[in-house]
Amino acid sequence: NAGVMQNPRHLVRRRGQEARLRCSPMKGHSHVYWYRQLPEEGLKFMVYLQKENIIDESGMPKERFSAEFPKEGPSILRIQQVVRGDSAAYFCASSPRPSQTYNEQFFGPGTRLTVL
Amino acid sequence: AQSVTQLDSQVPVFEEAPVELRCNYSSSVSVYLFWYVQYPNQGLQLLLKYLSGSTLVKGINGFEAEFNKSQTSFHLRKPSVHISDTAEYFCAGQGGSEKLVFGKGTKLTVNP
Numbered sequence: 001n002a003g004v005m006q007n008p009r010h011l012v013r014r015r016g017q018e019a020r021l022r023c024s025p026m027k028g029h030s031h032v033y034w035y036r037q038l039p040e041e042g043l044k045f046m047v048y049l050q051k052e053n054i055i056d057e058s059g060m061p062k063e064r065f066s067a068e069f070p071k072e073g074p075s076i077l078r079i080q081q082v083v084r085g086d087s088a089a090y091f092c093a094s095s096p097r098p099s100q101t102y103n104e105q106f107f108g109p110g111t112r113l114t115v116l
Numbered sequence: 117a118q119s120v121t122q123l124d125s126q127v128p129v130f131e132e133a134p135v136e137l138r139c140n141y142s143s144s145v146s147v148y149l150f151w152y153v154q155y156p157n158q159g160l161q162l163l164l165k166y167l168s169g170s171t172l173v174k175g176i177n178g179f180e181a182e183f184n185k186s187q188t189s190f191h192l193r194k195p196s197v198h199i200s201d202t203a204e205y206f207c208a209g210q211g212g213s214e215k216l217v218f219g220k221g222t223k224l225t226v227n228p
Contacts, residue, residue, distance in 0.1 A: 004159075033215065035216075040220070041220055042218035042219050042221050043206065043208075044218070045215040045217070055214070056213065056215065058215075091159060102148055102165075102167050102210075104162070105216065107161075109158055109159040112157075
């Protein structure tokens, strides 16, 4: 059973370009979370999605950032017109359908974005 | 606001010595508590979790943590560390929503 997959693992962009980060959840998981890890910082929640639905985007910057999780295919985190401050590691996690109790999140290896 | 505080950014220890990594949480994230480990250039791996019940939680690789409600702490311990335990450790909490709230991390360096 493959774990959470993210690609690319490393991404280099110049200022003003677009970055697209992909996340394929574990088999059977229908919920995806994106977190950002800035240098020397812990992970910060960005967005929580179900298939075709954004559940909680309280951690997303108001501009340039968007996320989707279509019915078919991976979840995409899109950053338009990247700036140097977007350089970070972006982690995706997935979980199965929520139940009444705790729902473990399984993390992918991350995409390390470098903006030149 | 929900918060998780890791008091030490770096902890150097010698091999086979005991170690404690400290974590305090705000009451708003106290529903569930976790410790994750991150090896260089890798994702996060769950070490252990506290959901309810016994306050002493045992995890993988010989780690354990104790939930202390009166001190709002969830410190991670290992009685004897190995070189391979060198990594960054993150404490996290989850309360009232699906999102995890992480501390800033503690870099554990085990020296021979």
